[in-house]
Amino acid sequence: MNLNELSILSLYSAMAVYALAFIAFAIDLAKRSSAVGAAEIAAPATADAASVGTKAAGGTATLNRISARIANDAATPYGRSASLRVGVSLTVLAWAVHLVAAVLRGIAAERVPWANMYEFAMTGTLLIVTVYLIVLTRTDLRFLGTFVTGLVLILLGIGALQYYVEVAPLPPALQSVWLVIHVFVASLGTGFFALGFALSFVQLLQARREERAGTAKPSRLKFLQTLPSAFTLENLAYRVNIIGFILWTFTLMAGSVWAERAWGRYWGWDTKEVWTFIIWVIYAGYIHARATRGWRGSRSAWLAIIGFAAVMFNFGIVNVFFKGLHAYSGL
């Protein structure tokens, strides 16, 4: 068995563990819902009272850590269930195996493991999980486990089944230090955007629940009551997205420097350049929307979601179906 075969074996093992982690995270969400249901039966008024309390506390809380604020911020506080802990542990395990897969692929190919679609999928998802795990040490976003493991599973599945290519040397066009920098930073930015997308998405659900709380038609997604308020989710999403935006700005610039060295011009409206620019403008719009009266909240969240959809489109559709100068060595 050669190194590449070992890498493939590791990748499939990682996918299996991610699938188990996904299940554990899903069970946790279900448990949250049932816990909220039980709490409502026991004391019908608690949930509403708690949510009112949160709103009042929102402006004056003097907590040092965001994580503490999150725990405090939920309408129905909920600890860490056993399945949640299992989910996080399995994610860490899967991440380690995933890392081994990427490193082995790199050693087998004698270069960085991000030079074709299969390797982008492998390394890009590894970075999504890396960003998620690093953020977890600072802020409790464990409730996003289903999203992160689910997204990574889908992307890895498509990458491994649809775009697998054998190890091949780099064509001269990709032999550049900028492949290492430009593609890596773009993937890292994608990791932050993915997390920002998930937070904005939950923010929208949460905002709808908060609107409906106390009305005749309360939200049926009960687990939302155990998650931070829409206000907190929005602030978290913003912080994650601006890091993504800075990395994306750097991606654009590093790409321009590489384009100048490779093609003789720093900007030429190649299809991939066009979409990278579109994504940059959407996120610039998102940041401005956050500073525009009447656009903060759900409207800006939609922009973050559209932005991430464009990132996925840029990766999955533009790379494969659009004609352009960006070459992906046999996809």
Added chain:
Amino acid sequence: MSRPSDHIDSAPAPARDGITQPKLGFVGTLRWFWRQLTSMRTALFLLLLLAIAAVPGSLVPQRSSDPNGVTQYFADNPDLAPVLDKIQAFDVYSSAWFSSIYLLLFISLIGCVIPRTKHHLQALRAQPPKTPARLGRLAGFTTRTAPAGTDAASAVAAARTVLKQGRYRVALFDSPKEISVSAERGYLRETGNLVFHSALVGLLVVVGFGSGFGFSGQRVLVEGQTFVNTLLAYDSFNPGRFFNDTGLDPYTLTLDDFEVSYETQNLEAFGQPVDFTAGVTVTPRGGDAKPGAVRVNDPLRTGGTSIYLLGNGYAPTITVRDPEGTVVFTDSVPFLPQDANLTSLGIVKVPDGLADQVGLVGFFYPTQDETTTGSYFSSFPDLEYPVLTLNVYSGDLGLNDGVPTSVYALDTDHMEPLATRTSDVKPLELKPGETQELPNGLGSVTFENATPDAAAGDTSGSVLRFASFDIHHDPTQGWVLLFASLVLGGLLTSLFVPRRRLWVKAVEQPDGSVRLEYAGLARGEDPGLESAVSALADRHTALLERTAPAAAPTGPAPVGNPTDPA
């Protein structure tokens, strides 16, 4: 007014219900229009519009990046293409509608940046604002009791020291009942924001006007050939609007050899090129010749120009003789690669010297192989078994009309096929060094061997290669890089430097003790504000304890905040 009125940090507009406004008048309307254009809402709208307007350029081929694609699109969609062309769909990024969006956006941006810059310059010289009367309403409000024996004035003086060490700009405020210090930091945040936006304007100006001063040109060189950097020596030349050709530095560039290596170990990638290197010699005018190399991703910078390696292929040397043996044509003809294994197509036109005008359509196979149906193909891009086949046509080459024709194409409509796959005489087939008779006694054709002295069977150097070079000159690239760096730097500071105000107030209590109040105000996104307030309170009280009279019996007792569970 430093910010647009609909900025989240601006005071909300007063409710206008039931107020009948007077007519605006001309100047008033202009002012209203300007305020609309520079509002956040309009900027946001234009940004999103810009993103949407950029999309069509990725769906339809663009003349700037893919001119052949546009030609093909016209051929494939003869009805749709002219309509799309009317709305400038093939020139999206220079179209009137795309340009108007970004120009409006930049006008809006400039209209926003200028008043903010003025305001910021004033703020940079101004004192921090007066301490609010009631700190209890502000973020991170914390109270402590000063150690006994500390009076209000010295407590505030100590706070001032702590804040100054933290790079805050400070101002003391004294009133009969209470004394306070007001502090502000993070002016760099606004500076960064303004630098970011101004650098974007700079980038637009440099990219828009600056690129007009440069040029790009292309030139094909066969191994051994030399090019002089003058206007006439280029195969094609695209000057910018303001380019003056007296600015060309007439250096010479010789292609000495062209090295290619192919993958032969990894069967999955067998025959894939691993490296292209054009070994060149550059001689500046009046200077000494210097060897150099041009590689993919590694251009050669010389004489104010950058030389890029664009493409490569084989250039078989073909000699045509008349029946008496006089040479009527001899040249190394660049053949255009048709596939990854470098099956190549080339044209030879012999207008004079033979009984008829003769055109040759040549196929070159660096490693010739044969399919089961008998047609030839190349199975490897290197010279393992090189074979040249030539289709021969005679008649009118179309060169006499004075209309420029491509050297890479032959119009055979008005020519008689003498030797083709469908004619009686089959195409001529030659290996390096071989000569064949042309049909109808027209003469002969020779496929010259570039290394006639090589060992028998060694064909690795038998055919010359050509390289096509792209030569660029863009005097504004340095400026683009400068503004791009400013954009990134401005962005980083504007997003990560927190701008905040902090206040420390000392209030003398009726019992003689001194109550210390701390609070902060975020100006923009500032997740660390509350911890900054409590850190200030900790450092301040620690300093007071160290300097307080030794008799101090009580430590600082955090009165605390009722919502703080920690």
